[in-house]
Amino acid sequence: MKKLINAPDDVLADALAGVAAAHPSLTVHLDERFITRAGGPTPGKVGLVSGGGSGHEPLHGGYVGYGMLDAACPGEVFTSPVPDQIHAATTAVDAGAGVLHIVKNYTGDVLNFQMAAELADDDGVRVESVVVNDDVAVEDSTWTAGRRGTGATVFVEKIAGAAAERGADLATVAALAREVNERSRSFGVALTPCTLPAAGKPGFELADDEMELGVGIHGEPGRSRAKLAPAKEIATTALEAIHADMPLSGDVLVMVNGMGGTPLIELYVVYKAVAEWLSGHGVTIARNLVGNYITSLEMAGCSITVCRLTPELTELWDAPVETPGLRWGR
Amino acid sequence: MKKLINAPDDVLADALAGVAAAHPSLTVHLDERFITRAGGPTPGKVGLVSGGGSGHEPLHGGYVGYGMLDAACPGEVFTSPVPDQIHAATTAVDAGAGVLHIVKNYTGDVLNFQMAAELADDDGVRVESVVVNDDVAVEDSTWTAGRRGTGATVFVEKIAGAAAERGADLATVAALAREVNERSRSFGVALTPCTLPAAGKPGFELADDEMELGVGIHGEPGRSRAKLAPAKEIATTALEAIHADMPLSGDVLVMVNGMGGTPLIELYVVYKAVAEWLSGHGVTIARNLVGNYITSLEMAGCSITVCRLTPELTELWDAPVETPGLRWGR
Amino acid sequence: MLDTETFHRWIVETARLVEANADRLTSLDAAIGDADHGINLRRGFQAAVTALAEKPAATPGAVLATVGRALISKTGGASGPLYGTGFRHASKSLGEAAEVSELQLGAALAAAVAGIRQLGAAAEGDKTMVDAWTPAVAAYQSTVDGGGALAEATRAAADAAEGGLRSTVELQARKGRASYLGPRSVGHEDPGAASTVLLLRALATVTAET
Amino acid sequence: MLDTETFHRWIVETARLVEANADRLTSLDAAIGDADHGINLRRGFQAAVTALAEKPAATPGAVLATVGRALISKTGGASGPLYGTGFRHASKSLGEAAEVSELQLGAALAAAVAGIRQLGAAAEGDKTMVDAWTPAVAAYQSTVDGGGALAEATRAAADAAEGGLRSTVELQARKGRASYLGPRSVGHEDPGAASTVLLLRALATVTAET
Ligand SMILES: Nc1ncnc2c1ncn2[C@@H]1O[C@H](COP(=O)(O)OP(=O)(O)O)[C@@H](O)[C@H]1O
Ligand SMILES: Nc1ncnc2c1ncn2[C@@H]1O[C@H](COP(=O)(O)OP(=O)(O)O)[C@@H](O)[C@H]1O
Ligand SMILES: [Mg+2]
Ligand SMILES: [Mg+2]
Ligand SMILES: [Mg+2]
Ligand SMILES: [Mg+2]
Incomplete structure (x- = not known):
């Protein structure tokens, strides 16, 4: 294995520290493992949170910023994030208008976001989830975990992000996100x-x-x-x-x-x-x-x-x- | 060799056609092998032309546009462009204020740009050249071809491009380019x-x-x-x-x-x-x-x-x- | 009767087995998934052991609650929430009891698998950890029902889990990442079923002398 | 005396040798350069052959002018301008002559190497094509001066180029891409010197029967 890393177990922590150092426009919560816009939540705006395994960069941390995500939750490499970090990110970006979870359709991502949404709900944060499942390579049947979420995630995050930036409410942003995914x-x-x-x-x-x-x-x-x-x-x-x-x-x-x-x-x-x-x-x-x-x-x-x-x-x-x-x- | 290509000899032509299809902001002169801004030369502005072997993308074609280059001349993969294409690009972007050639320090690039500059000079186009040589890995002595030009090229193209966009004259733009290279x-x-x-x-x-x-x-x-x-x-x-x-x-x-x-x-x-x-x-x-x-x-x-x-x-x-x-x- | 200490040892022994088998679990996952199951579970069970060491639990139920919480917080992937939920359901089933009988343990194991099935919506035959859990719980139950000792019942559970694991080889996955493979998922053991065997083997080991 | 046809055949033969030796030239360049010398020259000499076929030249000088122009326009790299300039200088030296004597050919070769040295600013010993060109031109000249026939002189030139090529092995590069290697450039043949040998070998071949 030839990689520009220090130690296999440190890759994510080191990379997040690198992201923190490189991008003043972002706040990297190193211990809790999530990334938000540096300015904090935008009052009245629906918050957009995405996340998933690391190793897909710039997805998702590279899409945090004006017109796109409010927070990203990077899991270990190729492993979904855990409920705690998603929950913390969700709470951090909620500005009263609710939060949209953008989730790629993998059992691990779906389950962990679902648990996080329940935790956020306990805190009184309204959460909607959209599951991205655009990969035609795998069959979409009720007998499988359904299609995988891949490239459309970028489109969903950009377009839903633009709608949220314009002040659309949670239901509208979620509906748009689902529309992009479906198309x-x-x-x-x-x-x-x-x-x-x-x-x-x-x-x-x-x-x-x-x-x-x-x-x-x-x-x-x-x-x-x-x-x-x-x-x-x-x-x-x-x-x-x-x-x-x-x-x-x-x-x-x-x-x-x-x-x-x-x-x-x-x-x-x-x-x-x-x-x-x-x-x-x-x-x-x-x-x-x-x-x-x-x-x-x-x-x-x-x-x-x-x-x-x-x-x-x-x-x-x-x-x-x-x-x-x-x-x-x- | 595993590559997403059609045939080894078609890589450059196919890639340039792809660039043409992808970027309406660029005009790709497919036969003459150079890329300019779609709008044509900016009246009164110093033109910036760079080029070199292909295979370094986004350098140089990806840096053509407002605030950076006016034209890029892609050679075959890892091979410097030929004088004809550089000459054609130079003539195409000259708006009367002269043209700056940004050349990475390799014998092939230097010689081919030099020949092109002579051809342009014959046409009455004023050309200044800056040779980028930032690579400390190789010795810079009078006994060698000098240092290689690498990453600083991006800085030179961006900063000289910004100065040209603001209306600086050829001597000023060239001096800035050299300053960036030296630093x-x-x-x-x-x-x-x-x-x-x-x-x-x-x-x-x-x-x-x-x-x-x-x-x-x-x-x-x-x-x-x-x-x-x-x-x-x-x-x-x-x-x-x-x-x-x-x-x-x-x-x-x-x-x-x-x-x-x-x-x-x-x-x-x-x-x-x-x-x-x-x-x-x-x-x-x-x-x-x-x-x-x-x-x-x-x-x-x-x-x-x-x-x-x-x-x-x-x-x-x-x-x-x-x-x-x-x-x-x- | 099983005390808090035994439950603690169960988790330590599971962590040890996961560590020793991490590469195998990951290889199984490479064949039909994304090659991280061993890595995930190692991280998860190390976290569970650390959590128990940092804040010792007072009851068997508290041990399992801590473990469930740690697995959910640290594992990630599909297996984290699933195992974590299993342990939390088992913990709730045990309540505040200071010692656990074979019947109580049976109820806890049944609660675990019910929690896992509910969260993951997988049925038997879907080629998941459920295919190891379900026969294991049944074997435990019938051993106890037939008057078998606790040690016998846990061994029967581990053996049945192993049978369940073997049965997954022939199956086509219908849940989890392996389901994306369709027919190509046939011919491989399910990684989650393999880790379930380790978990139940660890239980059999720590209860062998009870 | 050499006619236009012979000059044409020289280029065709060079193109053939370059094609046959392209992989070797590229391998030499891989060792101390960027692994494209054979690819560059193949492209360049194919273009030269095509240009001559499309628009037949009327004089030996016109042949070399077309070749020089084609090499400059199509080769790229360091070798394109250098060889192209060499051919253009040789062409100018020949002027409008319809036939070329051994003396005129000697002057043309001397003009070529002078043009190359001027453009590339390389001296003998810098581990470049100049190290093959220089002894070749000298050998040609002294053979002719000694009363040798044209065929003898071109063979002497090719042999001397080969000697020059061998001498580059021991040298440390001071010009071109190989100079970036410093001492690590020692121990390898210079690719441009190797292609110069081919060019002069082709000349010896097409002039063998004159
Ligand atoms: N819906 C589900 N229900 C039960 N178990 C499942 C389900 N989906 C996946 N699993 C189990 O999880 C295991 C994979 O775990 P792991 O590799 O850690 O997570 P991931 O698939 O997210 O990488 C599978 O082998 C399977 O046993
Ligand atoms: N300054 C120079 N003067 C003479 N010959 C040179 C000079 N620089 C390079 N060369 C010759 O060019 C050859 C390399 O040609 P090539 O590989 O086609 O170009 P590049 O180095 O641009 O890839 C070298 O082996 C050397 O013989
Ligand atoms: Mg995974
Ligand atoms: Mg080259
Ligand atoms: Mg996995
Ligand atoms: Mg080369």
Whole structure:
């Protein structure tokens, strides 16, 4: 295992201290393990709290700031946060208008946020939860834990964050968050595995000519192994899977996301293929992101997320945002 | 070789097409291989042109836009651009106030920019060149090609770009660019090599417990091989090398830069160590960047760049910038 | 009758077994999950042992309440809330009792599995820790019902958990992270079922001489 | 006397040798540079061949002018401007001549190396292509001065370039990317010197029967 760390057990604490040192706009609660905006809660505004395992940076801590999250709760690497830290973050950001929990659909995240919501409820904080489940690589049936939450989380946090910033109430912000989730789908592909610092060896193995189609953001196996293919074919596989699940049309927001170990030049190669496929299918990319937005440690690969926009969603997407990971308009 | 590409020979063309599709704010001259702002040259403004081998994204194309570059000339992967494309870019962005070439100090880049400057001169375009040479890993003596240009390029492009945007003349912009370069030093460390698409195999080899201290951004060997060390030690080695060459004091701008294959969480671990070392030496980090700003394909590792700020440089750093790779203030 | 000390030893022994088997648990999780189950439980049970050491509990129920709280606060993942809730339900079932009979222990184990099933909404056959817990509790109960000694009953529980663990190999996961794999989840032991075996094996060990 | 056709064949033969040796050139560059010399030169000489095919040159000097321009426009790196400038200087030295004598070729080669030295500011011993060019031009000259035939002189040049290449192994680089290595550059052949050998070997081949 080759990592720029001090000791496997210190990765999260050290990284949080680094975030604290790097970003005066954030307050990092090192002991309780959550990150808030430095200014404290915005009076009257609905608070947005997200969280999940670490190792997906800039998600979630990098999305705390004006126009996006009020707090992020980083768990250990690839492990959901615990109820205490979510509870503490929820209480810290409540400004009387209630708090929205944005939760990626993994049993661990769901259970821990649920327990935290109950604790917050005991304190009289109104909490709504939206569960993000956009990954078409896994079946969504009542016989499974449902789809995984991946790239759409970035869209949900941005758009719900913009609505909250404008003063929308908790029910409205939650409804928007759910709408974004419902209109979004993702598909990921891994070329290499990644290694949990505490485990010291890769979570799975891939032959030199293999890729994992439909990989999860924690390196969970996906739909199938396949021979490594050109970027264009990979993009087609991903978009066909998305399109089969949610027919694409009209204006879309597209993210071509790097998983941490893939250089930007390759993401642009993929983006070209994505743009060509979509325009060939009569779909217009109205907005896009190309870069590392929700990663899986040093995994090589990419995920593609598509959201079918409405004029309202586009406008909220364009609204100013000022976070370490996403910034425009101020 | 595992890459998200279509064919090794198509990487650059495909990536440029992807950049064109992704960024309406840019015009990508696909045949002539250069990137300009979509709006064309800004009347009366000094034009800033940079360029170099591809594979360092977001450098340089990602820094074209308001407050930074007017044009970027991407060469083949890790190969300097050719005079024709630099000449074309120079002519395209000249708005009568002359053009500054920002060149990283490699023989190939220097020679090709020099030839382009002569061609532009023949057309009556005034060109000044600043050669960036901030890498303390290699000796700067009259007996060598001098130091390599690395991370300081980002600082030079940002600060000179801000000055040009404010209407400074060519001599002033060039002098500022040189000042930033002179006040900046870098040191890089690689944990893994990277693979040129056209070569198909890694440019060098590192054992499982080895790192390359002082690595170049093209995977050039550095000062020495060493046993992989904790992040804190690596940061200390880098900062001591920088400090030995240019004693640090006062306010600095620090970049902890990922080389393409290193996850952000590790960069924050390094940033913590950097912040502690600097504050232990009475140096104040006034501004910082943590992320992938000048990469080496999928190489794992990081580089640390420090610039000794002046009030003027800080103000220019803070000025609005709107590029795919760096954005704030608008 | 089991005293507070025995419950304390149960947790220490569980922590020891988890530590010794952490890599195996993580490997199982690598096959059908995200390769952290051993890491999670090690963190959780270390926290439980520390919590008990820092603030010794006065009753068996208090031991389990502390453990449940520590697991929920420190484990993370799916297993943290599930085991934590199990211990809290068991604790409530024991109430303030200073000593615990085999019948009371049986009720506590039943409460634990009920709490886990309620929170996780998993049924038997879903390839989760429930597949180890359910036969274990049943085996304990029937041993006690048949007049077996406490030591016999806990051993029967551990053995049945092991049987339950083996049964998970053939199953397709319908809950938790492994369910994302669909048919590809077949052919592997469930990590949570494997850790449940350790927990019950530890119980059998500390009650072996009672 | 060498005609336009021979000069054309020189470039085609060079392109062939570069193609055949591209991996070796790249490996040499991997050791002390950035592992692209073979890739760069392949691209450059392919472009030169294409340019000559698209717009046939009328004189030997025109051939070299086209090649110089193509190398500068397409190669990139340090070697592109250096070789390109070399060919352009050689072209200027040949002027409009329709046929080239051994004396004229000698002057052209001398002009090439002078152009390269001027642009790159490298001296002999700096571990660059200059270390192959310089003895090659000298050997060519002294063979011709001694009354040797053209074929002999070009072979002597290629052999001397090879000697120059071997001499670079012991040298520490003072120019180009390899200079960043300091003492670690010792013990390897210089890639540009190696490609210079190919260029001169190709010249010897196409002039062997003259
Ligand atoms: N809904 C559920 N009900 C019961 N047990 C579950 C459920 N979901 C997961 N588990 C158990 O949790 C184990 C995984 O725990 P762990 O790896 O620590 O958490 P995570 O899956 O969040 O990484 C599984 O092997 C399974 O036994
Ligand atoms: N200043 C110089 N003068 C002469 N030759 C040089 C000089 N710098 C570099 N070279 C030659 O160029 C070769 C490297 O070419 P190449 O790998 O194509 O370019 P780059 O170094 O830009 O990647 C070296 O091996 C050396 O022979
Ligand atoms: Mg987990
Ligand atoms: Mg090169
Ligand atoms: Mg797990
Ligand atoms: Mg080279």
